[in-house]
Amino acid sequence: MEIADLTPAERRVWRAFPRGEVVDFRRSDDEDAEDGHTWGPERTVRAKALRALLLAGTAEEGQVAALRVVGARITGVLDLQYAAVEHSVRLWGCHFERAAILYGAHVRQLNLSHSYLPALEAATLHVEGVLRLTDCRVPGQVRLGGARLSGALFLERARLGDEDEDPDDVLHLNHATVDDDMWAPGLTVHGQIQLNGAKVSGTVNLDEAMLINPGGTVLDARSFAVGTDMHAVRMRTQGRVNLRGATVAGGIDLTGARLSNPGGVALRASSVIARELWLRNAPRIEGTANLRRSQFELLHATPDVWPDAVRLDGLTYNALAPHLPAKQRLPLLEREEDGYVPHTYEQLTAAYRRIGDDAAARMVQLAKQRRHRTTLPWYAKLWGHLQDVTVGYGFRPMRAAAWLLTLLLTGTIAYTLKQPPALKAGEAPAFNPLFYTFDLLLPIIDFGQEKAFTPQGWYQWLSYALILAGWILATTIVAGITRAVSRQ
Structure with missing residues (x-):
């Protein structure tokens, strides 16, 4: 151009x-x-x-x-x-x-x-x-x-x-x-x-x-x-x-x-x-x-x-x-x-x-x-709720202590008011309601009280309940502690 x-x-x-x-x-x-x-x-x-x-x-x-x-x-x-x-x-x-x-x-x-x-x-x-x-x-x-x-x-x-x-x-x-x-x-x-x-x-x-x-x-x-x-x-x-x-x-x-x-x-x-x-x-x-x-x-x-x-x-x-x-x-x-x-x-x-x-x-x-x-079947949910209420899946350890103290206090008061009779008179040790309740609650501890005395009536049902609660509580505590330790 x-x-x-x-x-x-x-x-x-x-x-x-x-x-x-x-x-x-x-x-x-x-x-x-x-x-x-x-x-x-x-x-x-x-x-x-x-x-x-x-x-x-x-x-x-x-x-x-x-x-x-x-x-x-x-x-x-x-x-x-x-x-x-x-x-x-x-x-x-x-x-x-x-x-x-x-x-x-x-x-x-x-x-x-x-x-x-x-x-x-x-x-x-x-x-x-x-x-x-x-x-x-x-x-x-x-x-x-x-x-x-x-x-x-x-x-x-x-x-x-x-x-x-x-x-x-x-x-x-x-x-x-x-x-x-x-x-x-x-x-x-x-x-x-x-x-x-x-x-x-x-x-x-x-x-x-x-x-x-x-x-x-x-x-x-x-x-x-x-x-x-x-x-x-x-x-x-x-x-x-x-x-x-x-x-x-x-x-x-x-x-x-x-x-x-x-x-x-x-x-x-x-x-x-x-x-x-x-x-x-x-x-x-x-x-x-x-x-x-x-x-x-x-x-x-x-x-x-x-x-x-x-x-x-x-x-x-x-x-x-x-x-x-x-x-x-x-x-x-x-x-x-x-x-x-x-x-x-x-x-x-x-x-x-x-x-x-x-x-x-x-x-x-x-x-x-x-x-x-929430993703588990009903029976697993039930067990999960139990672990949650008792020990918070191991992340609420003080909750377990509160349950133990509550059950221990309940048993101690109940068996103070109504001492269970000795299984063998003359051979039983002196009855102690506190350690008797300990025997019922803690399956790995034996103070000799549970084997020596046998409660009657509704006190017997209370003993069954304490034994069952102790086993459940011990199991959930162990499971919770194991889970918490593994997270660490």
Whole structure:
């Protein structure tokens, strides 16, 4: 293309390019690129003119060539498919009438901030530096699957997708590689973000993002890898967040995040490996939360953040924050969709033992036995109730002592009031109601009283009851102590 074939607006761009100068077509600093279809010919640039310049333009001696255009209306299709662009590209606040095609292109820097694009087709794009889509408005798809960015990806306050259209894969980053940060605070997406198999070496920032896809998936980040932290503070979602198999070297911060997908899964963070998961000060999750088989060093969440249905089987953590009594943590384990899951109780017990709260650990183990009892046949439930009432399954040892003292006092008083006759007169030792009751209650102790005296009437039935209670109590105490020792 010759310069003689260019419009006056295009000549300005071509003359500025060799020196990397900025061509600013704006009439005011607060223009909205979405209204760019009304801009006149004095600020209209054909896409084919920009393509020709990028592929054939050269730098002026002693200068660094670059395409730096602000506030232009770009007509036609900017087609740089498979192109190798050696210069920095900055099309700031521009209005693209057609979708830009950068499939397989290789560029040095690409800045489309504050621009309006119907869509962006840039799968397998290679950017040697930074890709900026800050404050962009893209009602269609942004396809960056398999892209390789040597710098950061900026999407601050970008608005992607159209709330009046059927939701689609609005931001497609599957298997993309970002060697720096993915910075997207304030991002708004109507549709789905796909990050399956993607890798970000730095930080992912989705603070105060709004992801909307009711009844569908808003964030699909299966096997997503993050080199440092993933921030989503005060993020709001309407749809499923899927982090299955994600690996985050640092923490996942969902402080104040509002996760909502009524009737479905709101948070799927199964098989996730991260140092920390923060749900501090977050409202109650609307929908199911799935954390099965995930691994965290710290899980920071208060009980009121969890929904009515959870899946926690295989979840492991070293510590819980904030530190709360066991009675506040236990109701969560009863919301398990898979029913009774012993592993969840063992994990909570281990967390309390690590901080030296043995009383809380015993309470969790007692709750585990009671929950397990609900799964047993009636006769096993009966035996379980007996162990619970007598010794609290071995986790309430003082309860056994109380039962022993009560029965001992009952027998002592009864046989003081009515001494049983001697079995063999003249050969029996002096009667002692206390030790006689001891003989009846404790099968392994023999003071010689039980064999020497034989009660009559209802006192005989009392002796039978004390013998039976002693055997039951001794058996449950041994079973409970054995269980408690094995837990230690």
